[in-house]
Amino acid sequence: MLPVRATAAECIVPSKPGGAMDLTCKLARKGLQELPVDLQISYLPGGIGAVAWHTLVSQRRAEPDTLVVFSGGSLLNLAEGKFGDAQTRDVRWVAALGLDYGMIAVRADSPYQTLADLVTALKNHPDKVLIGASGTIGSQDWLKMALLAKQAGINPKVLRFVALEGGGESFIAMQAGHVQVVSGDASEATLYARAGNTRVLAVLAEQRLPGALAAVPTAREQGVDLIWPVIRGVWMGPQVSDADYLKWVATFDRMMAAPAFAATRAHYGLYPFSLTGAALTGYVAKAVTAYRQRAAELGLLREF
Incomplete structure (x- = not known):
């Protein structure tokens, strides 16, 4: 046959x-x-x-x-x-x-160990924290960080975003040092975290995710009520x-x-x-x- x-x-x-x-x-x-x-x-x-x-x-x-x-x-x-x-x-x-699910990540050698560390930096020196995001104002990656900022009492207007074309470009920009933070998605973070060069600060899910990101706390666990499926x-x-x-x-x-x-x-x-x-x-x-x-x-x- x-x-x-x-x-x-x-x-x-x-x-x-x-x-x-x-x-x-x-x-x-x-x-x-x-x-x-x-x-x-x-x-x-x-x-x-x-x-x-x-x-x-x-x-x-x-x-x-x-x-x-x-x-x-x-x-x-x-x-x-x-x-x-x-x-x-x-x-x-x-x-x-x-x-x-949405997530927020930094490089593995970043001084930001927790979501609280990042929020403190955004409050004190927002001009020094470049955030890589897919799209411009109003995109979902922009919106995740804007909602995080609002909950922390930070005006989203003061945040410095770098608009990039897709999550892959955002992670590449972060590893090259062009941005310090990536607002992206858990599937992307799973891919890059396996290489050992990325630290995920929070997943924007109801509860911790199984698999490669199982040890990553949710934003809710860290006092930020933000979920983004x-x-x-x-x-x-x-x-x-x-x-x-x-x-x-x-x-x-x-x-x-x-x-x-x-x-x-x-x-x-x-x-x-x-x-x-x-x-x-x-x-x-x-x-x-x-x-x-x-x-x-x-x-x-x-x-x-």
């Missing part, structure tokens, strides 16, 4: 290599290998997802085997209008592959046929139901959260509405 020929497909990372978006494509590629799907990864950075969004929506609307990674940060950008006049209905939401998944162009779209929905359902997938997901630093098709589409719409309300409550456009 001849071997089954693998389906060829593309997974677009809307950022530079090395961050959590990249890890999401790699998780999908690994999980789909047994089905079999040959998922090739490409990179289309720019505008923290805006370039990939508009490329697919305007130029590659009907490609049947092209997937684009998204995160909770993508949904926040949509809510804040950072993709222009874009709506959740402009694309087809395929699958959520797992859940990530991050959904991670894939979407497709708006004119992909129903047949092709539903094929991919079913493919991801099979992938995530496979016994080996839980271990694969954990290896890439993500936690259980699976939604596909119509259920995911409804979740995304509600999430964007909630993000928009939160942004309005924080007065982002008005205040910053």
Whole structure:
């Protein structure tokens, strides 16, 4: 019997290599290998997802085997209008592959041993602490640090942010000494902490995370009531046929139901959260509405 020929497909990372978006494509590629799907990864950075969004929506609307990674940060950008006049209905939401959490990290040789050390430095000398973050004002990495600052009685306006294109670039900048702190995600920190050159000060989860970051305290444990979950998944162009779209929905359902997938997901630093098709589409719409309300409550456009 001849071997089954693998389906060829593309997974677009809307950022530079090395961050959590990249890890999401790699998780999908690994999980789909047994089905079999040959998922090739490409990179289309720019505008923290805006370039990939508009490329697919305007130029590659009907490609049947092209997937684009998204995160909770993508949904926040949509809510804040950072993709222009874009709506959740402009694309087809395929699958959520797992859940990530925010975190705050420094270099392993940093003088900041705890979250309290960092907060003290931000209070006393905010001009000397450069914070690497994916995106500009209002991005999720910016927002995590702004909320931390507000709880500590620090005006977020005094913080010094360096806007970078993806978590991988943020960690590279920190290791090179260009920034002293990274506001990013636990999946990214898991990757870099394994190398021994990164100290994670806090995870922004309800409780400590299993795996490589098990010894890292939550922000709550350190007196800061800040939780930041991050959904991670894939979407497709708006004119992909129903047949092709539903094929991919079913493919991801099979992938995530496979016994080996839980271990694969954990290896890439993500936690259980699976939604596909119509259920995911409804979740995304509600999430964007909630993000928009939160942004309005924080007065982002008005205040910053």
